[in-house]
Amino acid sequence: MPTSATLRAAALAASAAALLSLTGCSDDSGENNDLSKQTLEWEDCPAPSTAEGGGPPPSPLPGGADWQCSTLQVPRDYGVPDGETIDLALIRGPARDQDRRIGSLIYNFGGPGGSGVATLPSAAKDYERLRERYDLVSFDPRGVGRSAGVKCLNDQQLDAYYSQDATPDNATEEKILADYRKRYSAACERNSGAVLPYVGTLNAARDMDLMRQVLGDDKLHYFGISYGTELGGVYAHQFPQNVGRAVFDAVVDPTKDYEQSSLAQARGFQQALNNFAQDCVDRGDECQLQGSTAEEIEQNIIKFLQQLDKKPIAGIGDRELTQSAATSGIAQTLYSTEFWPLLEQGLDEAYAGNGQLLLALSDAMNGRNEDGTYSNLGAANTAINCVDSKDRFTPAQAKAELPTFSAASPVFGDWLGWGLLGCTDWPVAGAWEDPDVSAPGAAPIVLIGTTGDPATPYEGARAMAQELGKGVGFEVTHRGEGHGAYNSGNKCVQAVVDNYLLRGRVPAAGTVCD
16 A cells, blocks of 8 residues: 655655655553563664665754654564563654643554654654644554564565566466565565564554553554554554544545555545646646646556556666556655646656656655665565455456456556555465444544545545544544645644644534635
8 A cells, every 4th residue: 555645755855856956442451561661761863774764863853852762662462462572663852841741642654664763753844833742752663664674575676576567468467477476475474474473553553552651641642644544543442541632644444445445546546646637737838748638648648658568768777667667656746746746847757768757756655765775665564454454366356356446547547456466475364354443432533534635535534433433533624635634734734633632622523624
């Protein structure tokens, strides 16, 4: 599954700059008494590891305070609480007003598979108002980054893996795709088999409750984005009595299985591309792309992708821009309107034979760094999705669904349809068809759905509200584009969220932000 806008923004900015210059409830004493009494040792933060995406150490917070990092020990298997442990990497930005401090505000930015330790500092300016009364805290979930990060293929093998045709057109190409998938799953089992059964969302939610206890908070105050909303919902189901003030932004639909979610994304990304093309037409001569209507612009994109399927073009170094890479690069830019100029430029250049920018955008989607190393975003994303979801599709089943996917999106349908094979050969069974997020008795949770969200379509917020239960989910509509509303700069959304998290004011039912 595609990851959240905040994660994408950090990776996208770096790439563009380089080219353009276990269910049930439990009380506090439940999981592991010894680990709940551990003391965190906070130190200066190191530079993000390669698995976290690399880069320099985090810059100081506004006002000059330094970010603080630590590790939290959690049971690898909660069924064996005195057994092996995993060290979770944590990061904290201390509250500015310690006298009025509410507690810790824990973030998960989505994915699954994104490093919260690397993402929070890059996104912190958007949440600085909340730091007035909260310590801003994030973490690398189990299987991610420095928290027993899942390892599958090496960098060279990943280059080959991502260059293969993800939308096969004949039996030979289908066999090549299936073989690549099998080798990928086998490598994950070979290199990370000991941790694969334990990286799922159920355990991640238990980790957050242990984190809450060790941080000294009576309640879990939480900000979840994209997949982070699913994690938050699973937490609320397991620990409803421990839910504090929580916000879910870009809400996952908990009622949809893997296929239904992928199909909804196909529709969502197609809608976002339609909106991009219409914006280009509305700008007239300012738009670099040929086409007098949105339909013409989209047809040109479809034709270009078909040409790439036959003959890739020059990309970066000796790497070419393939049809699959171009499709993922286009999808990357649809997470935010801020990236639309990059899509326009990337397409204009690619039409002229220069695929550098679109390939860089695809690299960002896949977690590839400029130096050719990869974060473990892709490996963790697959591992978490596959230990969560029970769905295992055969190639024939995926192929049979292609007409439905193509009808939903002429551009992204086949790409997402064949993506149903992501867990086919996975060595660990999945936990659910869809997650249980019912949370009777939990404190109010604010749910923000954006009407033009490509990755977690707007309807997810309504479904989450219904599944959480009466009096728990409070839906807020953001009429706009992109994946994630709070960091879009919308003042209305920010006011609603700030009023709840800082002052405890629950938004009125039916609140709409334009």
